[in-house]
Amino acid sequence: MIERAGPYAEALGSHDPYTPLGNVILLQRPLREDVMRRAVVTALRARGRQYDARAVLQRQAETEETLRMFNETLETRIGERTHALARANDRLMKEIRERERTQSALVQSQKMEAIGQLTGGLAHDFNNLLNVIMGSVELIQRTSADERARRLAVNARHAVERGAKLTAQLLAFSRSQNLDLRPTDINALLSAMRELLGLSLGPTVRVLTDFAPDLPMATADANQLELAVLNLCLNARDAMPAGGEVTLSTALRQAEEGDLPAGRYVVIAVKDTGTGIPTQTLSKVFDPFFTTKPVGKGTGLGLSQVYGIARQSGGIARIASEEGHGTVVEIWLAPADPATVDGMLVAGLDGAGKAGAANVLVIDDDASVRHLIVECLEILGYEVRQAADGEEGLALLQEQPPDLLMVDFIMPKLNGAEVIERARRLVPDLPIILATGYADAQAGGSVLEHERVLQKPFNLDQLATMVTEALQR
Structure with missing residues (x-):
């Protein structure tokens, strides 16, 4: 490549015949070494600038192509991202609703559990009171010769039965009732x-x-x-x-x-x-x-x-x-x-009964309830011994094993389940009746699983039937 250079090139001006040749350098003879060297360096530098310019133009073209492709796909990518954000928002809202529902169910469950514990405890104490009233009224009804007293006793008994129904509903709500799940x-x-x-x-x-x-x-x-x-x-x-x-x-x-x-x-x-x-x-x-x-x-x-x-x-x-x-x-x-x-297809009952007057041991910490049960059993013709707590009752059981044990569930020192468990060790085949106003099957575990449960308040006929069935077992 030869460029125009020197005064000769300037003299040619726009009428230079070499202009159509492009980027050339004209050197005057005779050639000097330094002029030749500068001409070569100048030509190489110009060629390098051409390469740099071409690279810049190529990068610019690539950038423009990239921008063009980016612009063409921008709407698509914006739509995809919008749909992804919408799906994420839907999942978040669903999780929020599920969490609110779970929290609401938990609060409701805790409230019902607290109310259940309260009503269960109230029903237990109320049943003990009702049992004393029901038993006393029934004894008056059966033994009194005064027609007016017997009529009043019937009215009182109906009122007690209504109270018993109310406590049964409370126990059912509090899940403290001993259901016969089959x-x-x-x-x-x-x-x-x-x-x-x-x-x-x-x-x-x-x-x-x-x-x-x-x-x-x-x-x-x-x-x-x-x-x-x-x-x-x-x-x-x-x-x-x-x-x-x-x-x-x-x-x-x-x-x-x-x-x-x-x-x-x-x-x-x-x-x-x-x-x-x-x-x-x-x-x-x-x-x-x-x-x-x-x-x-x-x-x-x-x-x-x-x-x-x-x-x-x-x-x-x-x-x-x-x-x-x-x-x-x-x-x-x-x-x-x-x-x-x-x-369920296989079931059987042992019909071996016991003849003669049976001996019954009654264990209950509530003196009023215990005395009433003792009096009712004596009226039914049974020999009865009584104890005010589990330890005293187990001592009487060791002294003379009874034909039937009747025990309350909620008692101090030893509860009914613990008394039954220890009584089974002493007399394995002993018939047992659990008389209670609060029979939570889970509280006694497997100990109460096969025992007869007499719910308070009970009347004389219910007591007689349960005792007879237990002795015939």
Whole structure:
């Protein structure tokens, strides 16, 4: 490459014939070494600038291409990121709602547990008082020759029976009642209630059924479950003053993790076409003594009893309602263990009875209750010894083993379960009756699993029947 250079190039000006040749250098002869060297260096430097300029232009072109591609895909990437953010926001809101639901269920569970403990303790003490009153009134009724006194005793007995029903509802709510949990055919149980419900609900209420076929047996106390369903149907009737429909349905449904362990459950639903329940009171309906009925129309323990029965059976009660569109109450029950169902097919009773007057040992820390039981047993013809606590009773048992032991559950020093466990070591085949107003099966563990439980308050006939059955065992 030769460039124009020197005065000669300037003289040529714009009329230089070498201009079309491009970037050239013209050297004058004779050539000097220093001029030649500068010309070469200048040419190389110019060539280097050309390469640099070409590289810059290439990078600029690549940058422009990149920017063009970036601009073309910008909308797509913005859309994808927006959708990703929306999905993340949905997941977050779902987690927030789930956490709120879980927290609400936990608060409700803790509240119900606290109320249950309170009502259970009150029911225990109240049952002891009722048992003394009931036994004393019944003895007056049976022994008094005064017709007026006997009539007053009957009135008092009816009042005590109402009080006993109230405490039974409290115990059911507090899950302190000793339910007889067995595999139960729910469809058969509800079918057998049709006639009872028809009579109880009256002619203005139509009872419909929708039972799931091949429904497995559920773990439940049949008597208590009937009571729970009857309470729900009576509530439905009261919510339909002009009449309507009550639908009993069953289903096998899946529960997710939450207020119930995950798994399959047998569900009983009682649906009505009544007035419904306001949203602001819906969360309170399972609370004891809460009622939307007028004064004198209910105790407020019906739904709380349903809740307690369901929880003690290993399930739960749920309610859904919309004001003006009726109410649905569901009882979720755990399916029965197949091995337990098979075991129901094999049962037997030992009919070997005991002749003659039997000796009964009564252990109860409440003097009034103990004296009443002793007097009732003596009237029934039994020989009775008594003890005020577990240690004294075990000493009497070692001194002379009785034919039957009757013991209270809640006692100082040794409770009923501990007394039974130690009595079994001394006399393995001893018949035992646990008489209590607060029978929590979990408190005694396996010790109380096979014992006869006589719930306080009990009358003389119930006591006589239980003692006879225990002695015939």
